[in-house]
Amino acid sequence: MSKLQQPTMTGNENATVLQFAPFQSAVDEGFWHRLSSLKLNKFGIDESPIPITGFYAPCSHSQVSNHLTLLAESLPPEPSEQSLVTMSSRGNRNKCSIPGILYNTNTLEGFHALDKQSLLKAEAEKVWEDIHSGKAEEDSAVLSRFLLISFADLKKWSFHYWFAFPALVLDPPATLVYLRPASQWLSLEEAESLSAACNEWRSSSATTDVPFFLVSIAPNSHATIKHLKDWESCQHDGHKFLFGFYDPCHLPNNPGWPLRNLLALICSRWTLEKVYFFCYRENRGFAGLSLSLIGEALISVSQGWKDHQHMPNAVGWEFNRGKKVPRCISLAKSMDPTRLAISAA
Amino acid sequence: MVLSQKLHEAFKGTVERMTNPRTVSAFKEKGVLSISEFILAGDNLVSKCPTWSWESGEPSKRKSYLPSEKQFLITRNVPCLRRAASVEEEYEAAGGEVLLDNDDNDGWLATHGKPKGNKCDEEENLPSMETLEISKNNTIQSISSYFGGEEEEDIPDMAEYEEPDNLIETDPATLQSTYLVAHEPDDDNILRTRTYDVSITYDKYYQTPRVWLTGYDESRMLLQRELVLEDVSQDHARKTVTIEDHPHLPGKHASVHPCRHGAVMKKIIDVLMSRGVEPEVDKYLFLFLKFVASVIPTIEYDYTMDFDLGSSSI
Known part of the structure; x- marks a missing residue:
């Protein structure tokens, strides 16, 4: 195993x-x-x-x-x-x-x-x-x-x-810098705030079935969750920034499949090379930050990869x-x- | 299905058609629920344990006395990491206490073991549905027997059609593993990791909730219904647990027969009241699921909440 x-x-x-x-x-x-x-x-x-x-x-x-x-x-x-x-x-x-x-x-x-x-x-x-x-x-x-x-x-x-x-x-594949439980990556205050934000996102009928999202954590530890389309407007200096998704996987050392196309989107639309991602998982139906993972990945795709005409x-x-x-x-x-x-x- | 059960089903169906659903509460007196109390208790379960949801089920099976979007409750993909029989063996080996209240052998608070001395008495008190002719063989069977047994001999061997290597992709970013299974108590038998869809319907005849089980093997293939009985406490496997048509979903599913539910719930409520706890009807399903856990001890559905039951022994 x-x-x-x-x-x-x-x-x-x-x-x-x-x-x-x-x-x-x-x-x-x-x-x-x-x-x-x-x-x-x-x-x-x-x-x-x-x-x-x-x-x-x-x-x-x-x-x-x-x-x-x-x-x-x-x-x-x-x-x-x-x-x-x-x-x-x-x-x-x-x-x-x-x-x-x-x-x-x-x-x-x-x-x-x-x-x-x-x-x-x-x-x-x-x-x-x-x-x-x-x-x-x-x-x-x-x-x-x-x-x-x-x-x-x-x-x-x-x-x-x-x-x-x-x-x-992705060609070449993304490389993993680290991956660890969200509760370890975040400070206690940040984890509490992110938990609350996730539970709110999941309990609202407007967002509960939106499986990809953005997380922004202010220097005062306050976490907010936004839709992907709000990417431009939530870039602030000094904020921690994570790409989140509903992770169906339970394994402690691997993110689940949905992250793949999210990474493709990130490097095609926003040409980022360093990505912090958040594998959102739950415990008994509520945000479970010790099961959820936060990781850092590096993406360095070849130039042709981003060309709309050349599907990977x-x-x-x-x-x-x-x-x-x-x-x-x-x-x-x-x-x-x-x-x-x-x-x- | 044997004749007696068919007759009972026909009788029950006629009574259900001719009687109005219960509207007056008899929760404390009889341990039963009215329709509106079932909805109330279901709403509370969904809000405290959000892995549970209301669903509408098959449109053609919809019951007019329930709201169309609240026909029944379901929680999917509930892990069941070991067989009930093995839990019972361990429990007995440890010489565990069994019934909290053994006077009249209702066994409602039974923990997972079976009593050694008074086996016969207990059997008489458990309602027998006489419907299941399951062999006593409790060993874990190969799942392929379901798909490759005599009756299914026409199914072609899929290996003949194995795709050339170029279809599936040698992709370094795909985690390669045969299948992704949970950690096992012992790593020797991969077949132990099953998952269940557990649903709760309202039984109009008995005026109580009723629990249904749909099992899946470790690769999420439908589990042969008889194998579901391996995950049922062996005292109940051939008696209170039967395989019948689901009232809201297609096909036949295993179900804990509700004929004793009212009496058992009444007993639980009496015990609570004797301890000075006033039971509230919106907590009914938490108490009910706690009791059902004695029937299906290894299926880890969620029914926990913070409320005072008056004693830690329940």
């Missing part, structure tokens, strides 16, 4: 590559139920991509990471239920909405034949465009865009699927038990009408 968490040394003797813990997916059974129903009653053989919504929240337990979760409501409503859907059924503090896209194929062969590299690149390009257009600063959730490919076998009630969490690759490489297909394979789940026990009839008899 400890071996996995040690950042590795590569290239330059003194540079530690900043390594990010991959995002992990979790699909609720309800998602597959609704997808099956939509496939039968609405989509038919249409293979057009479907916009979907994933949900995540800051890590809230020191031993378990949070996941990008798909629920029934991640999909569009079924035709018969459209009138029943209320706006309030969208995100909340435990379900921050992230935009995604679903490619559901009609056959298993079609599923395996999908050009995964192109699909990943297409989604990464959306992130890149949103960074350059400024949209990512207005609506930061687009930085964590995701992709899902699937084949729903409605004869056997099994579902083949694979997630990707596209991340723009992207990575992010999810591993399945360490392998590069799709996942498969059988729900015959809860969906197959024959089996349900037998078990009810």
Whole structure:
């Protein structure tokens, strides 16, 4: 375990590559139920991509990471239920909405034949465009865009699927100067003030599902949290300045995946070379500054990297038990009408 | 589902349709909740323990007597780091005290162990649902048995489709690990790290909250429902915990059957009152979850708050 968490040394003797813990997916059974129903009653053989919504929240337990979760409501409503859907059924503090896209194929062969590299690149390009257009600063959730490919076998009630969490690759990679619990990096007064500010941000319905933010700490230890778009206006001399994000990861020595595209935004839009980042994590639903991390990273990308026309490489297909394979789940026990009839008899 | 349970479900459904939901409080008298008290207690839980949220669930399953945005409560991704059976073994090995109040064997304050001497008496008092025919085998089973067992023989071996190395990326900034699991009590068995979605619904028939469990394995794949019983106190695993349709979500889920909830809550309330503590109805769910923790001792959902229960022994 400890071996996995040690950042590795590569290239330059003194540079530690900043390594990010991959995002992990979790699909609720309800998602597959609704997808099956939509496939039968609405989509038919249409293979057009479907916009979907994933949900995540800051890590809230020191031993378990949070996941990008798909629920029934991640999909569009079924035709018969459209009138029943209320706006309030969208995100909340435990379900921050992230935009995604679903490619559901009609056959298993079609599923395996999908050009995964192109699909990943297409989604990464959306992130890149949103960074350059400024949209990512207005609506930061687009930085964590995701992709899902699937084949729903409605004869056997099994579902083949694979997630990707596209991340723009910094070249060369960012290097880590240090990473430590936020409670150690901050003074006691600063930590108290930042805790209060985070709890306020998380309890306000206007900001609770905004997963990226700025932290400014005044010389008098007073911490304030701002939206990414307020970057220009909160640059003050003598203030400590952190780039914060909801970190789904629980590991003590690595930030989670969402930081990757935030760093891409920072070095594309604001051309910073030294970045202080804040991995926001919670303890029982409240700011947990001993679980949260603060780190310093150095970014020195090549000049061409920032060129809008040259999209950087992207990575992010999810591993399945360490392998590069799709996942498969059988729900015959809860969906197959024959089996349900037998078990009810 | 056996016939007796089906009959009971049909009966219950008819009664639910024909009776109006409880509007008069009988919290102290019977340990039950009215609809508005359930909402009140749920709001308090969400505000004190924000890992819990209200949800609306499936639109087609919505109950008209509950607000559309407050149909049930849920907390997701709750860690469960070890199996209940192993906790019980340790507890018994340590010779632990079991029931705080053993007079009539309700076992509501039971800690995690099972009583050695009066096993038979206790069994008679636990309501049996006779629905689960689970083998006594409590060993941790391979998760792949769920996906690769006889019944699923048609699922192709994914290894055949393993992608060439050039798809996934040799990226030095990606943390390489097989999967990211929690630290284990013993590092020998990776299958122990499970997570649960725990939900609380309102049971109109019994007029009490009802707890539902959806389990996931260490790679967040849905846990076979029968394996969920490994995370239930073994006194309850085949009796009070049943697998039924969730009232607001698709599919079948494990649930602590609510037939004794009112009586157990009444007992807890009586104990509090005998200690001079006036129980408040908005704290109902904290007391309730405390009691449920004796049924699912290793699922670490949040129900803590600062309030005086009159004694530290609860």
